[in-house]
Amino acid sequence: MSKLELRNLNKTYTSKIIPVKDVSLMVDDNEFLTLLGPSGCGKSTTLRMIAGLEEPTRGKVILGGEDITFKRPGDRNMAMVFQSYALYPHMTVHENLSSGLKLKKVPRAEIQQRVANVVELLGLKELLHRKPGQLSGGQRQRVAVGRALVRRAEVYLLDEPLSNLDALLRERVRADLKQIFAREKAPVVYVTHDQTEAMTLSSKVAILNNGYIQQLDPPERIYNHPANLFVAGFVGSPQMNLLNLPCKGRSAMLGDFQIQLPDIPTVPSEIVLGIRPENVRLVTSDDDKQIIQGKVFLVENLGMHNLVSIHVKSSHSPALTIRALLPTDQSWDSKEIKLVLPPQNIHWFDVESGDILR
Known part of the structure; x- marks a missing residue:
């Protein structure tokens, strides 16, 4: 077992520059963990501390029960795939794949066997005698992944490996990565700001913001049960509706309409209602609760659906x-339409802390 554990990792450059404030998590064998968040949230710095390219200011990196916090990168038995591919331009594909093993003085026969296995897995046979300048972006990315795989590392680290690829190629390589690392069964830590990559590739996702983990859960739980306002607003396209509403009795007032509150101990004066656009639906004859009415002012065609923006009817306040x-x-x-907000799909958040209330 090559369980990877981070304990209270902190990286402080100055009193004002603290990219990673307190990160703790665990990645087991056969787990694919994605660090997801906006630029500057601390995800790449965390990955670099795992790899040994940065030293933590505080905290520990534990691999297989051993404290490796201050071990050199070359002594950690980890393999890293960089955003820039980092291939040697003067070497052929075969030489790029085998160079790391030669430096480690792996026997020649074993090098040939490992390279042959990876070449077969990644479909690189026709490219072995080409140099990186003669390859497409997708081919270079496969070589970079192959160079990591030949090491047979205990942990694989990937730093935004698809960001330089065009959309169609990114989708194809993403599917390849999912299958490749499912076979490897070693812990994988993957960094991206692209939520589609995070949701499709991962067995767990850690949402980071401002140096802290906001939520660490499987992708479906991140999407369906966000822990706070940041996660709710960051994950999902189109973005979740998040509306600050005044409370009246046991209801929140959405324009002229009352939305029943969940069973919470204390009803605040104001609350945030969250609901995803795909969960807002048209009224049917069976609906009698949580109905709102408004006028359409914008329609955006997304192919399978229209993203429709509605001003909710309101007699007293500006239309939400x-x-x-x-x-x-x-x-x-410009239609007047009636919509239903199903109670089971509504998320309620505290205005002050941003934490989920239900």
Whole structure:
């Protein structure tokens, strides 16, 4: 077992520059963990501390029960795939794949066997005698992944490896990566700001912001049960509707409409309602609760659906906007429509802390 554990990692450059404040997590064998967050949240710095390229100011990196916090990168038996590919331009694909093993003085026969296995796995046979300048972006990325795989490392680290690829190629390579690392069964730590990569590749996702982990859960739980306002707003496209609403009795007031609150001990004066656009639906004859009404002012065609923006009817305050994914088989422009907010799909957040209330 090559369990990777981070304990209270902190990286402080100056009193004002602290990219990683307190990060603790665990990655088991056969787990694919993605560090996801906006630029400057601390995800790449965390990865570099795992790799040994940065020393933590505080905290520990534990691998297989051994404290490796201050071990040199070359002594950690980890393999890293960089955003820039980092291939040797003067070497062929075969030489790039085998160079690290030669430096470690791995026997020649074993090098040939490992390279042959990786070449077969990644479909690189026709490219072995080419140099990086003669390869496409996707081919270079496969070589970079192959160079990591031949090491048979205890942990694989990937730092935004798909960010230099165009959209179509990124989708294809992403599918390849998922299958490749499923076979390897070693812990994988993957850094990205792309939530699609995080949701499709990972068995667990750590959402980072301002140097802290906001939520660490499987992708489906991150999406369906966000821990706070930051996670709710960051994950999902189109973005979740997040509306600050005043409370009246046991209800929140959305324009002229009352939305029943969950069973919370104390009803605040104001609360944040969150609901994803795909969960906002048109009224049917069976609906009698959580109904709102408004006028469409913007329609965006997303292909399978229209993203429709509605001003909710309000007699006293400025109109609030709610967005819904609605069918493309009819026109919605300037229509008055009625919508339902299913209670099971509503998330309630505290205005002050941003934490989930339900």
